[in-house]
Amino acid sequence: MTAYAELCVTSNFTFLRGASHPEELVKRATELGLTAIAITDRNSVAGVVRAFSALKELARIAEEAGQGAALPRLIPGARLVLTDSKVEWVALPTDLAAWSRLTRLLSLGKRRAEKGSCHIGLADLEEWGRGMVLIALPPDPLDATSFERDLRRIAARFAGQCFLGAAPRYDGQDQERLDRLAEISQATGLPKVAVGDVLMHRSSRRPLADVLTCIREGCTIDSIGDRRLANGEHRLKSGEELARIFHRYPAALRRTVEIADRCAFRMDQLRYQYPDEARDGEPAPTRLERLAREGLHWRYPGGPPPKIVSRVEKELHLIAEVEYAPYFLTVYDIVSFARSKGILCQGRGSAANSVVCYLLGITEVPPESITLIFERFISKERGEPPDIDVDFEHERREEVIQWIYERYTRERAGLTAVVIHFRSRAAIREVGKVMGLSQDVIARLAGQIWGWSSTAPGDDRLREAGLSPEDNRVALAVKLIGEIIGFPRHLSQHVGGFVITQGRLDELCPIENAAMEDRTVIEWDKDDIDALGLLKVDILALGMLSAIRKAFGLIETHRQQQLTLANIPPEDGRVYDMLCKADAIGVFQVESRAQLNFLPRMKPRKFYDLVCEVAIVRPGPIQGGMVHPFINRRQGREKVEDLGPAMMEVLGRTYGVPLFQEQAMQIAVVAAGFTPAEADRLRRSLATFKRMGTIGGFRDRFVGGMLERGYDAEFAARCFAQIEGFGSYGFPESHAASFARLVYVSAWLKRHHQAIFTCALLNAQPMGFYAPAQLVRDARDHGVEVRPVSVNDSIWDCTIEPRADGSHALRLGFRQVKGMREEDAIWIKAARGNGYPDVESVWRRAGLRPDALDRLAEADGFAGLGLSRRDALWQVKALKAPKPLPLFGLDGEGEHEPLVDLPRMTLGQEVIEDYLALRLSLRAHPLEILRPNLPESLPAASILQAKGRIQLTGLVITRQRPGTASGVVFLTLEDETGTANVVVWKKVYEAFRAAVVAGRLLRVTGRIERDGQVTHLIAERIEDLSARLSTIGHQLRIGAETERAGETVRPTRTAGRARHPREQAKKLFPSRDFH
Amino acid sequence: MPLADARAVCPSLSTRPADLIREGRALEGLRRWASRYGPHAAKDGTDGLIVDVSGVPHLFGGEVELLADLEARLERAGVSSKSAIAETRGGAWALARRGGGVIPEGGLLSRLGPMPVSALRIEGPVAQGLIRLGLHKIVDLTAVPRAPLARRFGADLLRRLDQALGTQAEPVAAEVDAPHFGVRMTLPEPIGLTADVMGVLDRLLVRLCDKLTSAQMGARAVRLELQRVDRSAAVVDVGLARAMRDPVRISALFLKGVDEVDSGFGIDGLRLTATVTEPLAPEQIGNAQARAEDELSDLISRIGNRLGFDAVQRFLPASSRIPEHSFLTVPAAYAAPEPFPPKRRPRRPITLFPAETLAQVSGSPPARFSWRRMAFTTLRAHGPERITPEWWFDDPAWRSGVRDYWRIETNEGPRLWLFRTPQSGSRDWYAQGVFL
Known part of the structure; x- marks a missing residue:
């Protein structure tokens, strides 16, 4: 050789x-x-x-x-x-x-x-x-x-x-x-x-290499010519x-x-030194100890319980031993900076298992309320750093990031990269273009892909797109699409993982400019950093924190109550009552479809229940089949089996069902005979295993180990499935607890200050699960008066207005108006004085350009002046110049225009215009207008009492296909009376694919199924009625010319492409789709 | 609606790409035909015709009958159509696009009133703006004061409204016919000698070329019709390798064709037409480069008129790693020459031919072999150059897979380009080219 x-x-x-x-x-x-x-x-x-x-x-x-x-x-x-x-x-x-x-x-x-x-x-x-x-x-x-x-x-x-x-x-x-x-x-x-x-x-990659050349050069495979590889010898x-x-x-x-x-x-020679974080001559360990002791005082004004004190000692000792004190201080400094600027933040991640973090104010979950597992925090033998993720308000995170750059300089701090891979959609688009598939076929194929799929399109997808899978060219394209998926496409910046060093960071790894201004990124992603054992501080953004901060601010203004994450009254029974009824739209995490279903079964009554709730509806536990046993045991329908004292210590608090990441790891140790280090390595390197295809060995060892110790084979397989799921999607208990904390806070706000809560959510958009239309509707269902956008009352953000009866009304802000700019809103507010008497005065005083006025008129923002939408539009149309001329009045002459009597709008037209301009309507629900034409459909509110087969028509507000539910699609339909949950099984989904994926207004025929308080409609037949939405506008117009449907309803500003009624419905009534 | 969507709705949908140029030509043809209903006929957009029929209908028995006649004739010709007659051009336009028929005198407002504002030949955004204000129908517009309307939507809206309702005139202008490139000559006495015919032809050519010059056109094909005294005719067609209008050079090409014509009892009429023409800008005379090009194109014309223009071909460069696809052969008359990019490697033989199997091969690369019944021994071998087939394109010649090409210098003299196909498992060697 x-x-x-x-x-x-x-x-x-x-x-x-x-x-x-x-x-x-x-x-x-x-x-x-x-x-x-x-x-x-x-x-x-x-x-x-x-x-x-x-x-x-x-x-x-x-x-x-x-x-x-x-x-x-x-x-x-x-x-x-x-x-x-x-x-x-x-x-x-x-x-x-x-x-x-x-x-x-x-x-x-x-x-x-x-x-x-x-x-x-x-x-x-x-x-x-x-x-x-x-x-x-x-x-x-x-x-x-x-x-x-x-x-x-x-x-x-x-x-x-x-x-x-x-x-x-x-x-x-x-x-x-x-x-x-x-x-x-x-x-x-x-x-x-x-x-x-x-x-x-291998030389078999030659076709792919040629395709990559085409993508790079922007040509198709037929025009690649001699830029292709002549042979596969570059192997x-x-x-x-x-x-x-x-x-x-x-x-x-x-x-x-x-x-x-x-x-x-x-x-592995790459060693780097973490910043020492000494301050004013005080070495890091001493400083950490001092801060921890101070924390004991302010966290426990009545004196700390002895258990906590001893735990702190133990932790500090260990931290000193492995020399991680500077790391904690870095996070502490970042968090203190955020606090000083009034930016809400909360820590999570494995370090939330530590009392020290609680004492430093990094985390908010009292250590008494959950089980702290010391090994999970830091382990000596693992020699691996703890990871602390800190969530910040998404709108103000940039301040924190820039502060870090400033403090450590760009030579010493950098964001980690994220490798953007080819996923199905991009792969189809790029390879399809190279292989000469036509634009519309590509768009169609790519449009069928749901979320972040990572597989090449199957034969039936191809047929649906009008392609023949037998065709040689198509078969090649599909093969190449399959091959290119998973290829890195470019580097992007991680959402907020910082690597900080004492010396120069660029001596470890190259630093490059990010696409965003003022950001620099290193070339490695978080797996790479993990593999090299570098420390990373995660500065993450969380929309809910922005919303909560805004809500706190509003409460302070309007209720003179100073709230923080820490002083929200704990364990409020009324909050749990509300959650048990699955009344949780807008509440952090538990507002999702699956969670809403789960709440009435879970019936949370205390904080720890919320922790379980957050952790269980995750791919890990679902893949591991842990949900049903958990619920059955909690409801007392099934006995908690005794798995022996060792296992019960691990699983006792969750009814013998592993829910949290660390429980799964502990099972590996206790039941399958792994060493703690091995168990953790198993979890940490799951990503690598999958890429290398070597997971099988671990599975055999794990299941074998459990069988040896006398456990059920099926239970063992379930546990392993869960570890696999946890690899990417599991929650550790402390992490779930941090989230549960936000669940409780947001639920408390919703329960006690619905108007303020909705206002804060609207001002923090885009975030969460629901669109503004649903949030507003939920608020109105809870008796909140919602007032329309008005040029004389609104500002950019939504605001709270007092009502005569002492309660609060929610005034929609200009931010709800589509195409409105914040700058214009500021001018309207600034030049308002005692209010605007007419359209022209807004133009003259606030200096708004006619197109901005046009948008305001479309949003019916002049209704407060006694002008209907059309009258306002008529007046705006007369203003042509971007600015008023200094000397002359109305075109210099003819001060008084003859009055024009424009036809009134019908209710349907108003609703359509509302949706066009605001994406919501305070007047009526579109279904209310369509209802007379749908005699056979039941209102959504009545399905609670309904039995057997029924028919239901509604707007699709969310659609989800969880990766864990084997092709089942969950739809939420909304009509004027409420929402209904529709379950589409795989077979039905395949039959009515187009309607399920793209429909905006669906008529579903199916069976009612009940589980406790939860009612589902199991779909059997689905019709796409989206085209009807565009007819609402002239429901009541008599003798109207029959024109192309697209022309009668004014298309949105980007008109032209969206002439088909269905396309139009898409623009009018957007749904939020999740995978 | 994108095509793929339409296909999904109706899988059996048959589609054809739109050919705007031919459609335009067909409409032009129809326009000329339509002048039978009135002297002022013009195209109206890409899909309409407008004819001023003032004073005409009584010839057909009335307006309704005129329309019936027009539609019947078009239907017989296989053209589906809609037509309308109204007092105003705008009125006829609107009605023809919304059902068709006749608006009797004085009935404009009542007929046009219920139509949507988009029937007014106004721009899309203006129509949309009107609809947003609730002004859906033309009659709605007439009720609104004019000054505020003009202020908001511009004077154009009012002009269109007035034109439709007849308060503003809108005449139809007849279109000019395209020039015709043809000349003829009738002779008092029949002629029969080739020289005589050529003499007449030269005089005709001068006239034809003058016509072409004044229109800045050049001929690509010229047809000569010779009418004999017995009313029979002979035709001589000549193609030209590039557009030209030089009588002398065109005349030379006719000589052979005219010579072959049987004059019978004599020829008493000649007609000369340029059947295919192309724009040709005026040229500087005495340009040496242009003369050289002229000579080449004269040669191509001469050979092309004998062998057919498809048989005269030229090489053009093509971009491919496959040797036989790295050039194209195309008819010389229809393609401009293109230089081959300078490329030094990989080296290619000067002549390429379809692969020929070698016989009596020994060694690899062959030390001894016979090709075209000649025996060769190898002096030097260079290689291999490995070329793989284009994986996206199924070329029957390349089904045997990868080829390893060798440049073989033989003791006997020829330098050959040989290859074998290692993937097919066969031990055969092939020759595909000869180096100089």
């Missing part, structure tokens, strides 16, 4: 160029028995951590199998593409210092350029190239000699580090090329070394194959191994 190290490999982290995942490359390199493999992406090191993790996983498997199989070594590096030279350089750092220079060089180039590109010149390479092996890849063809000057220049600067890369191309001239390279090598003194210039792990090759090509130059092959030996840098 010929020893060979592949030194030039382009993975698919060179976006739209490389055609194989780093994992595949590493695996293939192992199969080929290579000595080493370097991952060298173009001006990037984004893929190396993936390769590193994959190799670790391969090593683990080999170890488990008991073979000391020789694995290739991984050489991290980059291929430097310079702006001022035709020669590309593969840079392989030989030690940690060289790695730091490489990342600083890349950061330099990336910070100079716009997002996604990198500007490095020869001079930069000269400055930073010390300690790296540099392999020159001269341009092809080699006829010109101008590049030799560049080779000499770099070689002179870094003697002994530079090599000349020779890559065979299989174009019939390889031998000539190798001879020519040997000459150049002689002339310049750069030793020749064999490289493969690898683009893919990973074995030493033997290379030896055959380089048979006259064996030294070139030998040199690869020598270089690989020289590159001693390994990813």
Whole structure:
């Protein structure tokens, strides 16, 4: 076997160029028995951590199998593409210092350029190239000699580090090329070394590589011409194959191994120092201890319970031992900054298991109310950092982020990246375009994809889109779509994961500009950071916190009551009463469809019930089949089986059913015989396992372990399924508790201050599960008076107005008006004085442009002046100039226009106009107008009493297809009397797919099914009546011309494309779709 | 509605792309025909015709009868149509697009009044704006004071309203006919000699080319009709490789065709028409480059008129890794020449031919083989160049998969381009080209 190290490999982290995942490359390199493999992406090191993790996983498997199989070594590096030279350089750092220079060089180039590109010149390479092996890849063809000057220049600067890369191309001239390279090598003194210039792990990826070329170049496969790969030889090759090509130059092959030996840098050498967070000469541990003690005083004014005190001691001791005090202080500082600015925040994540976090004010959940598992907080043997996520108000998070940049500087702090992968929709769109499918077919195929699907379209989808799956071209496209899904497309910024260092961050990893202004991002995502053991602080955004802060503000103004997250009266029975009735629209988390169904069965009566409620309706427990046993046992319909004292200690508080992430992990320890470290590694590396397809081994061990200890096989399988689900979607108990806290707070607000709560929710949009129309409707159902948008009363935000009876009314703000700008709203308010007498005065005084006035008139904002919508529009139409002329009145003459009597609008027209301008109507529900034409449909409110088969018609307000419910779709239909839940089983869904996916107004025929207080309609037949929505406008118009339906109702501003009634309905009555 | 949606609604839907140019031509044809109902006929948009029929209907027995006649004739010709007669152009326009018929004198307002405002030939946004204000029908507009209306929607709305209701005149302007490129000559005495015919032809050509010059057109095909005294006729067609109007050069192309015509009892009439014309801008004379191009196009015309223009082909570059797809051959008369981009590698033979199997091959790459019944021994072999088929395109010639091409220099002289197909498992070698 010929020893060979592949030194030039382009993975698919060179976006739209490389055609194989780093994992595949590493695996293939192992199969080929290579000595080493370097991952060298173009001006990037984004893929190396993936390769590193994959190799670790391969090593683990080999170890488990008991073979000391020789694995290739991984050489991290980059291929430097310079702006001022035709020669590309593969840079392989030989030690940690060289790695730091490489990342600083890349950061330099990336910070100079716009997002996604990198500007490095020869001079930069000269400055930073010390300690790296540099392999020159001269341009092809080699006829010109101008590049030799560049080779000499770099070689002179870094003697002994530079090599000349020779890559065979299989174009019939390889031998000539190798001879020519040997000459150049002689002339310049750069030793020749064999490289493969690898683009893919197997030649079967050639079609995909061509498709990527097309996407990059913006052409189709038929016009790709000679930009395609002539052959699949840019694949990973074995030493033997290379030896055959380089048979006259064996030294070139030998040199690869020598270089690989020289590159001693390994990813796990990356050590970094966390900021020490010492303040005023007070070292971090002392400061943390002091703050914790202070916390004991203000958290427990009556003196802390002894259990807590001892726990604090234990925690502080451990923190000191593993030296994580600075990390806690960082989070503490961030949280204190937010507090000082009045930004609401709350911590969650595993560190919420700690009393110290509670004492520092990072978390709000009293440690007495949940079980604290110390191991989950930090464990010594794991040596892994705790993770604390902090949620901030979504509208003001940017302030916190900029503060962090300011405090630690951009050299020391950076957001982690998120790798944006091709998902079904993007894959279909891009590959479809390349394969020459027509635009409308692509749109149709992509439109069928629900949410973030990750599979290629099936045969029936193709037929629906008017394609024949037997067609060769279509079959190829589908295969390629399947292949490209999961490929990284570009790097984006993580929602808020910060990496902070004591030294320079750019010596660890390249930093680049993000698309957003004032943000800088590192090249690695959170899995990569995890794999390398870097600490990350998550600065997350939560819409509900914004809403709660706004509600607190309103309560303070209107009720003179100062509320904080901490002083909301706890355990209010009336709040739980409300939740038990599933009256929870707008309440954090539990407002979703599944949660609303679950509430009446769960019947929460205390805080811990909410914790369970939040945790159980998650993919993890649902996949693990834990929901039904839990509910049955809670309702006393099933006995809690005794699983032995060890298990009962873990599961006792949740009726023997594992709900939380840590319970699943504890089962692994207690019942399946894993060590705690193993159990946690199992959870943490689930993502890698799935990519590498090695989850099976763990499953056998887990189930086997449980069987050995005498557990039921089915129970064991269920537990494992849950761990799998938890991998991405599980809640730890402390995390659920933090969320439950917000559930309680928002429910309390809803129960006691419905008007203020709705107002705050509207002002914090977009967020949550429901559209403003449903929130407003819910408020009105609770007896809140909602007042329309009015030019004389509204401001940008929705406001609370006092009523004569002392209660509050909700005034809609200009933010509800579609297309209105905040700036205009501010001017209207500023120039209002004692109110506007007419339309013209708004134009003159507030300086609004006629198009903004037009929008206001459409939203019926002048009704307060006694002007109907049409009268207001008529007046706005007369104002043509953007600004009034300084001297003249109405066009200089004719002060008095003759009065015009415009026809009145019908109710239906008003409702349609309301929806067009505001997306909601305070006048009537569209169904109310359609009702006379739907005699056979029952009102939604009456289905509680209904029996058997019924028919129901309603607007679709939400539709959901949970990944866990095996193709079942849940619809929420709304009519003028209320909402109804519709369950569409897979078979029915397949039959009425188009209606379910795209319909806005549906008529559903089906059976009523009851479970306790919850009533579902099980759909049997579904009709799409969306076209009728567009007829509401002229329900009552007699003798109207029969025109195209689209013309009679005025289309929205983006008209033209939306002429079909169904399209129009889509714009009028949007639904919120979740996957 | 996107096509895919329509297909989903009606799977058997048959579709054809719109051909706007041909539709325009057909409408032009109809316009000329429609002038039988009145001298002032004009196209109206892309789908309508307008004819001023003042003083005409009594010839057909009345307005209703005129319409019936028109529709019957169109129906016989396979054209489905709607037509209307009204006092005003705007009225007829609106009615023709909403059912058709006749509006009797004085009935404009009562007939147009209930129609939607969009029947007024106004722009979409204006109509939308009116509808939003509740002004749906034309009669609604007449009730609104005019000045406020003009202030809000512009004077155009009122103009259209007035034109429809006849308060403002709107005449129909007849369209000019396209020029006809044809000349003829009748002779007092029949002629029969080729030289005589050519003499007449030259005089005709001068006139035809003058016509072409004044219209800035050039001929691509010219037809000569020779009428014999016995009322029979002979036709000579000549194609031109590019548009031209030079009598001398066109005349030369006719010589052979005229020579072959049997003059019978003599020819007493000639008609010359340019059947296909193209725009041709005036040219500077004496331009050396243009002359060289003229010579080439004369050559193509000459050969093309004998062999057919499809048989005279030229090479154009194409972009493909597949050797036989890296160029195109197209009829020279219908494609402009394009230079091949300079490309040095991979090297390609000067002649390519469909793959031919080699016989008596020994060695790989072959050391000895025979091709076209000649035996060769290899002096040098360069390769392999590996070319894979285009995976998205099923080319029968490439079904055997990957090819490894070798450049073989033989002791006997020829340098050949050979390949084998390692994926098919066959051990055969093929020759596909010869290097110079």
